[in-house]
Amino acid sequence: MKAVIFDVDGTLVDSVDLHAKSWQETFEHFGHSFRFDEIRSQIGKGGDQLMPVFLSEEEVHSKGEEIEKYRAELFKKKFLHLVKPFPQVRALFEKILHDDWKIALASSAKGDELETYKKISQISDLLDTETSSDDADRSKPHPDIFQAAIKRLGQISPQDCVVIGDSPYDAEAASKAGIRSVAFLCGGFPEEQLQKAGFEQLYRDAADLLRNYERSLLNQERPHKL
DSSP: OEEEEEOOBTTTEEOHHHHHHHHHHHHHHTTOOOOHHHHHTTBTBOHHHHHHHHSOHHHHHHHHHHHHHHHHHHIIIIIGGGOEEOTTHHHHHHHHHHTTEEEEEEOSSOHHHHHHHHHHHTOGGGOSEEEOGGGOSSOTTSSHHHHHHHHHHOSOOGGGEEEEESSHHHHHHHHHTTOEEEEEGGGOOOHHHHHHHTOSEEESSHHHHHHTGGGSHHHHTOOOOO
């Protein structure tokens, strides 16, 4: 058995800008002003890794939980309904399953957000397992969330997995977990930054990977049918 482990935000759904806006408004609510592009460059991390980039250790310790709660509620109320799927996500998943890969999601999103993303992308019936921020002590770029996904998949080694993500933090986390990785550019991170982070192949989005599937790592490494 082999498995493809997908990031979600910026990879399957167009949500990176929306998350950045929600963090910007949250920081402003707590008395801080940061540029949108500075915040956007950190999306892909969970709040536990994002907040220390902008706030003092003391403030993260004293107000971190309150800030994260405010940000999560703001995102659900103001931004979640604006999230759209990238094209051909379901078709790509169907192709991957046809080639006998297993599919897992490994997202820094909260569990209830992940349920919404699955419905938006129309992939709820195509998954073998999933992990969210609720399943990991530390978010990306730490490997915890990918390691949790592998554990849930069962009887599959990191060497038999491929991560597909959109941020350098996905590549860093995958590398720490011993997993190869492929990038989608639709999350908006610079191509050079993604290559430097360690992604082996880059595609525009799910539709681009589907069009070029025969030359992709997924086709090269696909499971051998018995």
